[in-house]
Amino acid sequence: MERWPQFQEIKESVRTMKGITSITGVTDGQKSHLTAGILYPFDSSCIIITYDELQAGRLFDDMKLFYPDKAALFPAREIMLYHAAAHSREITGRRLSVLERLASGEKLIIITTVDALMQPDLPFDFFKESMLEISEGDEIPLSELTAAAVKLGYERTEAIEGPGQFSVRGSIFDIFPLTSGRPYRIDFFDEFVDSIRSFDVLSQRSEDREASIRISPARDLILNADLLEAGKAGIQKSYKQLLQKTKDDKKFDRLQLQNRMESLLEELDQGIVSDHLINFFPFFFEKPGCLLDYAGREAIVVLDEPVRLQQRGDRAAEEFASYFNDMLVKGEVLPEQANLLGSYDVLLARLNDFRSMALLALPRSSLGFEPRRIFALTSRTIPAYHGKWELLAQDLSFWKDKKYSVFLLSGSRSKAENLADALLEHKLEALILSEAEGDVLPGQIAIVPGSLSKGFEYTDGRFVLISDQELFGSRKRKTRPRPKRKKLDPFTDLKAGSYVVHENHGIGKYLGIEKLTVNGQERDYLLIRYAGTDRLYIPTDQMDLIQPYLGMDDKPPRLSKLGGNEWQKARKKVKESVKELAFDLLKLYAAREAATGYAFSRDTEWQRQFEESFPYEETPDQIQSLEEIKRDMESNKVMDRLLCGDVGYGKTEVAIRAAFKAVMDGKQVAVLTPTTILAQQHYNTFVSRFGEFPITVHVLSRFRTRKQQKETLKALKEGNVDVVIGTHRLLSKDVKFNNLGLLIIDEEQRFGVGHKEIIKEMKKDVDVLTLTATPIPRTLHMSLVGIRDISMIETPPEDRYPVQTYVVEYNESLIRDAIIREVQRGGQVYFVYNHVKRMEKMAEKLRQLVPEVRIATAHGQMSEAVLERIMVAFYEHEYDLLLCSTIIENGLDIPNVNTLIVYDADHFGLAQLYQLRGRVGRSSRMAYAYFTYKKDKILNETAEKRLRAIKEFTEFGSGFKIAMRDMEIRGTGNLLGPEQHGQISAVGYDLYCKLLAEAVREMKGEEVPEPVETVVDMQADAFIDDSYIPGENHKLQMYKRIAAIESLEDKFDVEDEMVDRFGDIPEPARNLIQISYIRALAGRLGFAEIIQRGREVRMKLRDSQALSPRVLMIIVNENRSRLRLIGSNPPLLVLQLKEAAGTEALSAVSGMLEKIKDLQESEIRV
Template sequence: MTPFWLEPMVRWAGFSKLKDSICRKTWSAELVGLNQSQKCHMLACMLYPLDRSCLYITGSHAEARKIQEDLLFFYPENVMLFPEREVLLYNVAAQSTEITEQRLKVLEGLLLKQNMIIVASIEAVLSLQSPPQIFKDSIFSIRVGDIVPLMQLADKLVQMGYERVAAIEGKSQFSIRGGILDVFPLTSDNPYRIEFFDDEVDSIRTFDVSSQRSVKNESEAIISPARELILTEEAIAGARERINKSYTRYIEEHGRKNHSLKEKVGLILEKLDEGIYDSSLEGFFSFLYPGRNTLFDYLDDSALIVLDEPARLRERGIGYGVEMQEHFKELLSRGEVLPEQLYNTIDYHDFLVRVSKYSSLLIQALPTSHPDFRPREAFNITTRGIPAYHGKLQLLIEDIEHWRKKDYSVLILTGSKSRGEGLTSFLSDNGLEAVFKEQPDNESMAPGRVMVTPGLLSSGFEYIDAGFAVISDKEIYGTRKRRTQHAKKVRRFESFTDLRIGDYVVHETHGIGKYLGIKTLVVDGQKRDYLNIKYAGTDRLYIPADQMDLIQPYIGMGDGTPRLSKLGGAEWQRTKNKVRQSIQKLAIDLVKLYAVRQAVEGHRFSPDTEWQRQFEDIFPYQETPDQVQAIEEIKRDMESSKVMDRLLCGDVGYGKTEVAIRAAFKAVMDGKQVAVLAPTTILAQQHYNTFVNRFENFPFTVQVLSRFKTPAEQKDIIRALKTGNIDIIIGTHRLLGKDVKFKDLGLLVVDEEQRFGVSHKEIIKDIKKNVDVLTLTATPIPRTLHMSLLGIRDISIIDTPPEDRYPVQTYVVEYNESLIRDAILREMQRGGQVYFVYNRVKSMDFIMQRIRQLVPEARVAMAHGQMSENLLERIMMDFYEHRYDVLLCSSIIENGLDIPNVNTLIVYNADFFGLSQLYQLRGRVGRSNRLAYAYFTYQKDKIISEQAEKRLQTIKQFTEFGSGFKIAMRDLEIRGAGNILGAEQHGHMAAVGYELYYKLLEDTIRAMKGEELTQPVETVINIKVNAHIDQDYIADESHKMEFYKKIAAINGLGDKKDVEDELIDRFGDIPASVENLIDIAYIKALARRIRIIEITHNGTEVRMRLADDKAVSPEELVLIPDKKLNRLSFVSTPFPAFIIKLRDFLPDTALKAAREILEAIVHHIERKDEKV
């Protein structure tokens, strides 16, 4: 069936001629008179039903993204962006892979003959690619039943650019455990788990990365290269020869040896000898594949090439070539590259030759000459743009009436279903017949009909000859909803279980120690694994690995190392008691404060009005689920009679401000005033700009009060606040001055309260007593703490990032002044700005002079925390207003600054920074829909400390799925916990570590809520069976630790089955020693339920010693109708115990009997509890 958006065009006689013209081989046609969205609509109509591929070429990456967004409305599954590849001609230690992933998806799709529309900038299509046949030969499928030697497959994956790891955390990785291969292709949405029986593929399953559990059975896995550069033996041999020749020729021509180039060439030759992909090889593409293949070589002969604004393509294509040559000439003169490295792209002339082999379509808004193309046919489409209505819907009605009289089909696209339904009702109420359809059909597009449907286009358009008008959100409301993709939550951590050798740990009884690894010991003839923990002096503690739930990783409040406890000393107990007392006081204060606030009668705000709905509808983005939930929670608080005091957590740019804006709108609709308090002038100014923009079409007054206002202006603002002539005031702590009085303050929004001084916090505390308060913080908090504080602290969390952002391209790279110049100049050329982070104030002046010498074109400013507050704020404001291109600064920018125009970050000596600092610094760029870059640099050949080396290694894994990211998130969340609970608790958290602190806090809060806290018993099991995880089953120590932890945490039959299922899924059949380990953990869980403290096997009996008879009495056992209990007797001396009689002496029999008896008793107790 013809799509609804095509139906009006089919009725137009001129359309069939247009469509026919692009179906001829090497035929060139031209379309003139179309705006951006109309170009996409016309192309979509001409390509329907998409029986061939199309390459749409634009002048820039930003234009390509906009075109892709519009085309996705017509072909949601078949439009792909092909971004330009950045090749750094420097020593790169690591880089992120998001761009490679997008490019590879396109290449794979074309080779697998998928019909698609590819949108790319001219820069992207000029870059060289691996030969299509080599790439195609590297794509292979594995099916159930195939014979595939596993180790040969592993070698092939390495050759294809995959990294072998212990466990998959992200794309382009694989791992092998026995006969199980896990692999995550870069072009796949999910990783595969392939199980082998010898060399035969026994099963294929997809699995979830975070849980590592299988999800779905598959019959086939398609595995593509993880890199665009594929290292075949032939390519490696050819590259070696060509690089050596080029280097020899360079020496002969220049008459001198360049140490830097010699070293670089040596390293490249080493990498080639190893046959392992390295990002530095990307700069030697032309040496590996001299055939000069490009994206055009991947297209079928039938493909259509669309050239958007050919004059602009010519200008950019030639300009890009000139830029590359000039940049390359400079590098060549400094001896940093070989001459042939210039040929990693084709030139504009070569581009024209390649385009000429396909049918092409030139699209222009206005008729202009283009000497490079001579279209055989030209079509001038009579069109008109749609006027902007700016919410004046009467004008819209008049235009629709006009079109209907002329028998037009009218299509109205709205950003959401609710907006569409509301608009349809409005049109109907005003006598204009319109129909709303979520799933439109052709009938609705009949002449004279008006249809409203959810959809996103950047602008509307009118075809005069076809009698068809399309109106978008942008024309009606002045904004448009942005397209939402599948939102990815930031991965949060319920508990911090990673434990590595050298980490500090906390034992609740013995205190802080240092983990030295797993030690296997033979005790009484049985092999067991123990955790080797070092304490103060020469003290050692060996904890059975199946009891590792007794320790937790020590998570402190910074980079400092804790002091080791002394075994058997009283100091640890004193520390714990001190922390417990402080927590008790904190909990009492929190509960009291919460009770007081619940008792105070606050203003009950009115339910949402129609204006509120309209105001929320013009928000140009789709709300994330977390935003929606936070908004609902805040509105519920405001509409209740209690005084709101809610904390809203979410990273900078995650949408906290919009949530606050909606709360503010609700408040002013009730005639109340709103105050927004920011810690710095620049943040206040940012909030002011955002609020003014959002309240533009509504009759409310927004003002800002800060030191940037003159004294006279400040007086006027304060007077207007007092008389109620200002509805919303935004400012710094100046708002807390004694001279500032409100007529009727109804809502206070506090941004980053922890950054205010003590006196200011006290004033805020007073205001909180009878005014609704919403506090915003960009520091995340642990989910565990959030759950514990439910009922005594109102907290909302936003941890879904906005989806229209590009991921930050992250490089870990040797510091190189040429790289610095390139990075700054490239950002300046696209009108952007740069953060250069340098953390040594003493030598900052020298670095500033060096940057000015390197990039004399740049306007450079300096900012650091030792400046006066006034000067610092003035510099930051000037940078915000783009009076500077580069800001050389200390890490002060990690806190909350939001400047969307800054999209390049350079960190000098990144190995000196903490991981959470680097994470937050990287978050300062990529705040718009432009591609952002972060360069974490380190000094070449510098001797660095073991701790810095470890940190540098982690930084290299600093992508979203890497361990660096996890550690950064963990550190940030702990810092967030300290911010919420206050400075004193911050210190206590450091004294005992977060996990134990959290446990003590949870126990205290439960006790205050009146929950009974029974002291849990620890059960010791003395049954001599082999119970450990053998190296042959799980070789990686971190995985072994992970499963000891999971086994120790078994609390019932469900947990036991989960652990068994996961072990089988990830490692294969469970050996007897691991089964025993699981059984012991399960028996302990059952024994704890009935308060058994010891189970001992001796000869033909098992004795189970009871702590007391609180859970079960001997009299009760007699009544349990289970034959297994016939073997059970009870003794009361020398201590109460159950005795099980066995048939033989075997330990396995004892283990089985203990399990069966305990299961029967616990089953009886649970049934009894259910009846109660």
């Protein structure tokens, strides 16, 4: 590009002149390339302004090819003038992250929309002064840091669960900056910062050490005391004036204005700065900040299609004015709030002070500004080659002869190498560059493993760039690596009133922790209420025997009776049931291992080409799952594999590749789905992916005419259909395959018993891949290794636009606005209403509210045929809004639905809301979820708690763990079948999984040691003090961790964690850890009791075989002065202590047990 005179002229004009340089003839693909070239060498920020979020997303993806670490998206906030109880913070986080990076002096390329730029931000100087930089060794009182975090908009919590929160425990300060991908732990020594480390949210353990961190605002609006007072006075004055002005206006809702403003002023009196205060921005800052201020005067501004920008700017202003006037009459806003959206013309006028360029596809006479210079480029778009290498080679030879510099984008390194080999076969040599920056001489061809939306040719510049889109028919989009889900700790959410399961005593209700003094020693006990008036105090060192009760549904369980054998009977019954299940699973597995199936060939060249045409970069889990599936297919065993992963995690692509592999070997593939609409969706996906290959795909369901079905059946029988996709219609007797090789089943648990029997028969001699969206806990997955083949996809996909979520009072005006906005942008809406009997009334209300919207209703009590007809019609956009029950939480994928409204959200569990929210935001445009609750309804305690949980979940992602646990339980129930649901409910989920794992090990012939209780009674205070760990949840969590100690490594790990999370361990807590270690070690060595009385510790063995006589003799001989053996049956060792005091006594006992352990191990080795 640097050798092209016209480009040099454009570059000089843009980089040296203030004002706008206009360039016409620029296609979409060129926009990022031309900008990147002009910015090189990169020494100042750049703002690219475009007309909508889709185009912003495309330009962002394109710019990442040239400046991967510098490109950043700056999205628009939704202007929500209604009062929301809570809203999600992802958009705020993205905006503030850009502002923070710029305010810190970083140079960025920011891609934004007109709407985003017209919205106010904190003034640059105010933002910069508010930012905190904290480094190791800094002197800053902890109380000052706490006050600063509150002022910056952070919420104080017991423990951090998401961005925007902070927590203080002793000398430890945890914070999750809103603009950071991870939280940090600051450890103080007196008033000095001793260390800074990042930590993991789920485990709460520290990870990497940091020299310093930046803490910037957590809200779009933060205030100091002066601004708060001035703003409050302004609001009060405006409110009183408006009341006066409208006293005779019958249309004006004065009561609502009074309610809204009085409540706001009350908040401000208390110094509360809530999220919705952003709507009152004009009262606090006369001159708001703008992205241009943050980028600095040296920034280069790019206008993408200025005519469209002007149109969008005018339309945004009109839409806001109409919305604002409507809200003014409703008493929701004050007149000054009309300034919440700036003017595009004012913005444009400011660009005369910046170096700017306007990029246009076509010349325009009216631009809304006077360009300083105008350039016209001669450029051409690139034809689609889509793997037609002959045609590509001809064009490349032409460009090579004409001395063009040619760049080919391959999407990935492996594709680059394959492409270079393919070109060599046509006698064309190509260089492979590692990045999109490098000199390519005229007449040379270079391959870059990158991606761009469109290719182009500069005819005058003799420069050609061909994107992966033109080469392969798809664009390789990088997915940002995101962490897998970690194992969840159920004790995180145990509260007083929760149901628990004690392995020996059964189901009870946990009432809390109580401190008791027994034999002069202070200990914490868990108080559990059982049936009747029975209560039981459980020592905290026995917490490994307790789990929260989790059943298959929300019904409270029956409490067990203490004493008697009711619980033992229930447990025995479950044990027998899981033994039977394990036996059946093993028998099935053995039968499959013995059966000989078809061994598929290794991957073909076509398979490689097909897989490379996938438009996204595969996640590691997808790659691993595919390897496991192919290994099964290429063996001569019959495959029966379960592929497990959440909706949108990429299961379908893995299944499509398996189907392609089967077809390459001349085999037919059947894809079985529970509903017609899923069959249709899969059909569309398969046809689209197989587009470039000669593969015939048919669909078989009740929506095909008799004639079409007949033709498909005939073609199937004759072998003229490669892939058939259908509902249980595929299981009918008249369906005959010519050469079936692979059966793919989507959500098998949703088929009836009869259909499952037919599937069971098919599984005997055909490779089967089953897909499920309900997660399966890793513990269960591990316990089923060797009897059920499971592949897991746990890596979430990248989310460019998160779902903007609101928790709001149900308000018809808000609902109308939300529906109309979605429909006007061509999208669709889910309205979840879980009262089937009243659904028609609700539909009528909605038709009156939004008469211009096409509404359909759907619920589970409809006949299957009617329901499917409605769902297909909605899928094909014959309706704009679907009023439905929770049926949509099951696997439906309609990317065009991007608004979700949940009526009476306080009646739903978090897991349901989490899954419902996952139904929107499945495309690259912004999605919205409104969790509504009834206005002024007096909520009962349960609903109040649930609503609070929903708010926290919405704002900080709190409660995600509960949601995941709920879904894992469902996943377990689905995997093991409905007959196991009752067993899971009888003993609780965790104990059920433990019993199942034991049964599987027994069936495999592995030894399962009988659980043995070792009583440890030492004269030492052993508890966790409230001043050390204040929150009961965290205390329970640590008690659980301590009770689970089994080895010296575990003991050290627990001590490390406690020091890391809570600071130096006080003596009673250290004693507790030591007692738990003694209990584990003594239990393993065969001791039944370790009891201290004064300076004597009696160590009683379980039986005479527990330790060998030789070990007993050696240990007594070596410690004659303080250890003696009483030869009773079972034997008893008596240890004499120097000190009866707690810590020394515990060290003496653990030291003696370790010596016995070493002797026992050396005895075994001999």
